[in-house]
Structure formats: C-alpha cells, structure tokens
Amino acid sequence: MTDNTQPAVRLDQVSRLFGSDYAVQDVSLDVAQGELICLLGASGSGKTTLLRMIAGFDSPTSGRIMLGDRDVSKLAPSRREIGMVFQNYALFPTLTVEKNVEYGLRMRGWSARDRSRRVAEMLERMHLSAFAKRRPSQLSGGQQQRVAIARALAYSPKLMLMDEPLGALDKALKQDMLREIREVHREFGTTILYVTHDREEALTLADRVAIMRNSKLVACTPVTDLFHAPPTAYAAEFFTGANLIPVDRLPGAEDQGPAGVDLVASVRPRDLTLGVAQQGWTLQGTVADSIFLGDDASLTIDLNGLSVVAQVPLSAAAASPVGSSVRVAVERSTIHVLEDDRK
C-alpha cells in the first residue's frame, strides 16, 4: 500500500431518486487505493445505478462522489480519469483491435510514437499481439473482453469500473477470465470497482465485498470476514449460502446474539453433520433430496417444516438415502446468531 492514505473513491451519502423511488439510498463508502471492491447484489439492488453515477453517466440526486481529492459528482466522464469495462464489451466495431486500445491515448493527445509503444505493450500483456489488426467481430468473447480491458487500462486510470464483465461468457471461460483479472489487478495495481451478482466472482476477486440490497448498502467487509462472520442474516444467506435457523429451534442460542430483535442462527452447509452434536443441538428430520457433488453430497433435509442443506461426505450420504430419518448436529461453535433482516 502506498503512503497516500487518501481513499481512491469516497461516496458520501449518495442517493438517486427517480420520482419518489430510491434507486440508490444514502450510500457511503471509502475505497482505498489499489483495492478491488466487489459491488455485489441481486438485480434491482441499485449496484448498476451506483456504478453509472461513479462513471458519470448519471448524477446523484444528493450526496457527493469524490475521486481522490476531487468532487466529481457533476463532472463529465471524460474528465474523471477512469477506465470502464462493460458486459457487452462495447468495442468500437469500425476500428481494429489496435485502434480500439489506442483510442483513449488519442483523446488524451499522446504522440503517435508513445501511442504505438503503449498499445504494443498492452496487447502483449493481455496476450493479444496476434490480433492487433483484426476487427472485434473476428474475435471470440473472451478475446473481446481482453481487448476491452486493455483499452480501459491503456492510459493507467486511477480507477477501473467493471460492470458484470463476465456475464456474457460461459462457465469455463469465466474461470480463465477471473484469473486474468486477478493478474491484471496484481500487475497494474489499479483500484477496481467490480459489479456482479455472482458471489463466486466476488469470492475469487474481492479484497472487500460491498453488498447492496434494495438501494441500500448492507455491508462492506473483507471477503474472509464476510464468509466467516457475516454481519447480517441477508448477507449470510446471500453470500455464503448459509442455512438460517430460527433460534426457537435452538434453545439457548439467543444468548449469542444481540437482544431485542428477531434472531436467526446462520450455519454453513459444511458445518452441519449427521449424528449427535458434541456441544450444541441435535435436530431430527428426513432426507428430502440428495445431490451428488463429486467428493461430497448435498443433502436437503426437512426438519419439521424447516428446510436445511447439509454438505456431507459421500459415505455419510450413502448411509442416509432419500426418505430416511436422520439426526442433524449443529455445533455451537459453528453458528452465528444474527438479526433477521431478510424482510
């Protein structure tokens, strides 16, 4: 981390009203230099609207957006020193790959020699040198996205915005691109704001994850913390796929959580085992479904109306086929008792 402790991006109570509906409501967030933050949320949560405001395509109804020490809330995108990558690549179809990557440099008045040097450099780093003279229509999806990234990073922007960039790619390609984006982040050290609805992408890439829900920012914590100590029930369910068990099923659990609110115990499928709990609770139920995962199996278990998912080794699953009665062990050490904020 550099000695410049000023945040790369500061959002100060940013809101966007459309008529009387909030698309984004009072979002405040600091992004440190060189950080990769994932803006994670379901569709309609406001993450894209927020990103567009940071890019400059829209202005907030109230609040401020600061990039470095500048208030850019009403500034045109061209003056914000940012780079952007879209889900549909948005490459310039009438220009070659070279000219696409060169575009930002041309707009900033770089000399022809500097431009060609930098373009060659970027193409090399993104493994695109062979395609320099091709048109975007002649490239595959993954190649097009790499061109888009090269184009965005060519003039070394202070901030890079990525709007669901892997949405149009198939699963295998996504994995490759995720690794490339990680490498790009490491190599260039750019601050990155990455919007997605896919929690696996967030897991792979993010330093911190900012969860958006219904136009509000619900949480912003480092990935590991989010995983092991989720701040709210929604975050736990959405991000980790945790089971949420009402505390009345686990007598005594409410002591572990805040007082005065509806409580729910979050426990990850991996932490549920079949058998008797050593220090916790044992619940009775029937196996409703069993899904083969390779090394493990995912069992959907019906506990008297409450459905939970347990991830168990194949041997355990084999002993408890669909329809059989099982005992589920919930260990005290594996649960997080949280406020139930799912409404």
Add this chain to the structure above:
Amino acid sequence: MATQPVRPSERVFSILTGIAIGAIIVIVLAPAVLAVVLSFSTDSAISFPPKNWGFDRYVDFFTSPQWTDPLFLSIRLGLMSALLALIVGLATLIAVHRSRLPFRGGIETLSLVSLVLPVSAYAVAMFVVYSATGLRGTEIGIIMMYAMLGLPMVVLIGGTAIRQLNGDVELVANVLGASKFRAWGGLTFPMLAPAFIAAFAAAFQLAFEEAVFIDFLGGPGLKTLPKAISDSVRYGSDPVITAIAATLVIITTVFVAIPLGVARGRKHD
C-alpha cells in the same frame, strides 16, 4: 424443423399456396420482363411479339438530347434533393435520438407525414402554396419538395439503425475522453454509414422517378425524365420509352434491390 406435409389436406394446402406464390411472382415480373423484351425490338410501332430485334432503341435513347437532357436533369435533381434530405434528416435524427428535446417522439412521427399523405391531395396543397410564394416552376422549389419527400426515408432507415446500436459504445468513448460530438462523429456515424447510404439511395430513387409533383409544381425548363416519358405517352407513344423503361429497371434493380435484399438476407440468416 420438419417441412414435409404428411396429410393429404396439408399437401393440397401446400400446392395451392405454391401456385399462389408462383402466380404472384409471375404477375409481378411480367411488366418488367415485357418492357425488357420490347426494348430489344426494332419494329416501327410497338407490337407483341416483336418481329425484329436490335439495340436501336437503346442507341436512340442515349444519343438524342430529347432524352439525355431530361435524364441528366433528373439525376442532378435527385442527387441534390437526396443530399438535402440527408442533411436535414441527420439533424433530425440527432434531435430525436440524442437529445432531451420534449415531444421529440412526436417530431419523429411528424417528419414521416409526407410518406402517408395521399399524393393527389398533397400535390394540390403544394400547388397552392408554391403558386402563392412564387416557387412554382423553379428548380430550388422542386429540390426542396423532393427533399421533403425523401426525408422520411432518412428518418425511418436511420432511426431503425440507431435504435439497433449498442448504446454503451458511445458511453465508453466518453469515459475514454471523447466529447459527445467527437464520439458521434468518429464512432456512431461510421457505424451508421450503411444505413445512410441506403437512405440516400432510397431518397434519390424517389426523386428520380417522381411523376406527380413535377406536373403540379414544375414548369418549362424542368422537364425531368418521368415528365418527358409521361408527355410522350400522353401524346402517342414513342417506342424509345421501352428502352428507357428497361434501362431503369436494370439499373435500379442492381443498385437498390440487390443491396437491400442482401442486407435483409444477412439479417435474416
């Protein structure tokens, strides 16, 4: 996808529709084919089937000023009015699709009005206006009228193409440092080039073969090719007309129908 008919009623249906399509194609191609066939006859009067064959009528067409003067006038008027339509149309497209002007949707619809107005009524109305403003019988008057008729082509074809563009392309250009106009000029406009060429060709075609307004709004010295042909037909038909007809069919088929067909075909596939 199965296209084989299995039941007798289906087969009958297929045959009937097949015959209908065939009949339509024949009925549509007949006049064009006839014109082309007759153009190669050298009989002194038009008769079918032709008894003598030759290129005489084409020679007559391209060598007599009686026909080449109207031809060049039509070409000139066509090019200038199509250009004017393109310029006004371009400005209109910017106002409708890239600005926040209120009622811009209504303006787009209004710009298409000259396409739908019944020609005979419209011609009377323009006759009255042009007579009152002294534009009747002037070349600039005809060019403006033809541009007005060609404008819907630009707005329609250009508008369809703009709607199909990826809007993010311009946003990316903005982020990369381009101003709005720079992005539109350097990126959007080239992407729309095929549409503008098609629109220009359509507007030119419309002006080139226009035959109603030239009667109402024209005058001496404004003898376009359609006017020359219709005068000739009205006062006894000159066989050269078949050569003109055939030439126009072939040229416009090559320059308009085929590109349009190819473009549509590619989109369909």
Add this chain to the structure above:
Amino acid sequence: MSSTRAHDAKGATRSSGWHPHLGPWQGLLFAAPVLAAIAFFVVYPLVQLFIQAFSDGAGLERFAEVFTNPVSVRALTTTIVDSLIVALIAVLAGGLIAWTLHATTRRWLRVLTWIALLIPFTMGTIVKNYSILLLLVANGPINSALLGLGVIDQPLQLLYTPIAVVYGIAYSLLPYAGLTLFSVFSHVDHNLIASAKVLGATRMTALRTVIFPIVRGGMLTTAALIFVLSLGFYVTPVLLGGLRSPFLATVINQQIFTLYDFPGASATAIVVLLIALVALGAAILAGGRNAGRQMLR
C-alpha cells in the same frame, strides 16, 4: 435519516450534471430544420387548402358539390371501393410473400421472392404504369395469348377499366405491404408452428389458430396504410383508368389543368384527406397502438 441535502432538491429535474445526450435547447437547434420543413410543407399547405376551398364564401357549397355532382360522386365511390379492393389484394398477396420469405428454407425461392417484392419499388412510377399499359393494350401479350389459344375471338378491353387501375395500384403498393408484413412476421417465433404440429394440428389449423391472432393487428394496420396510400394515387388512375374509371385524382387533374378551378380542386383534396383520416382513425381504434409499433420495428 439525514435531511441535509448538499444541493437543492429539485426532485427529478436537475439543471447541472453531465448527460450522454444533448439538452432540450441544443435539441431544439438540431430540430429547427425539420420543424421549419413541417411548418412550410405540411401545416401551411393544409391551411392554404382550407383557405382556397372556402375562398369567396362558397366553401360549403363546394363540399356539397363533391358529394352531389355525378362525376365526382362516381369518382368518390370508385376511389373508395377500388382502394378497399387494392388493400385486400395487397395484404393477401403481400402476406403470402412475406410469409414465404419468413418461413421458406429454399435459398432460390427466397432470392426470387425478394426480387419480385422489390421490382415494383425500383421501377419508376411512369415506367411501371407504362409497362402495365403495354401488357394490357389491345395488341399486347395477354390479348395475343388469349386470342392465339382460342379462348376469345376478340381482344378484351382491359385498359381504362377498374381492373387496370386496381392492378396498377396494387402493383405499386405490393412492396409496402410485403415489407411491413415481413417486419410483422419476423417477430413470430419459427417454433410456434412446429409446436402446434407436435400437439396434433395440421399446418392450416396451426396457421389459423396460432399465427393469425398474433399477426392480425399488424395485418389490419397494413391494410389501412395501403388503403390510405391508394386513395391518393394519381398517375395510375390518370394513365390506366382514363375518364372511364375516374379516381378523385382524375377529378383533381381536370380541375387544375383543364378547368383551372383551384378552389374546387382544394375542396376535392380535402375530401380525400378526410377519408384518409377516417380510415386511419378506424384502424388505430381497431388495431391498437401495438400493431403500429410492430410494423415500425
């Protein structure tokens, strides 16, 4: 919830801040040419039509004239009836062509049909009508063929009949019908008929019960459009119909070029526009706005 807003809360409208599009005033600047064109070439002429028709106070009599004078009444009924026939033919033939283009898999048929569809578009107005004239004339190919085959023993009078006019107008308008219907059909999923067939329907039933309800609105709007366009046709009725099969356009032609009756011509023109307006209004009410949008895409 903090209510301290750094900027004035103007609600949805904010005057500052960058926007990807131009502002309203800049937009007005770019719209100025077309607005001027609409004012001079649409609004002003329509106003002038009314002024002319009502000049020297005899306006209402002139309109009555249009509906009482035997010549113009004949032209009126011919125009309306023939235009309805043209609309019907154009939609049926255009629909058949558009469906063939949409559904066929044979490349040669598709190319041939495209050429057939676009040929009337590409022939000039005069050329088109002249060629049809040549086709229908007494010593033309149709009569020669029929005479030669012994079907008739005297050449048929095809020219200057309603048949000639309807043929001519339908010929010119077929591309419009075909293209708009092609647009409408292109939004019909190819798999709909296959699904219906799998469920047991014959091709005809599938077309009738599944496809037709979807495209019905678009076809109605197309028919209305063709009707309106046909009403105003000028060259075809004058050239192919003559005085024996007059359209309102023929009457206008006489009024302007022979009788120099400009107020009378204006009145007739207004009647044409009124009929067109009524037809469009009826179509919009019947088909709804969606049909129009279907066509525009």
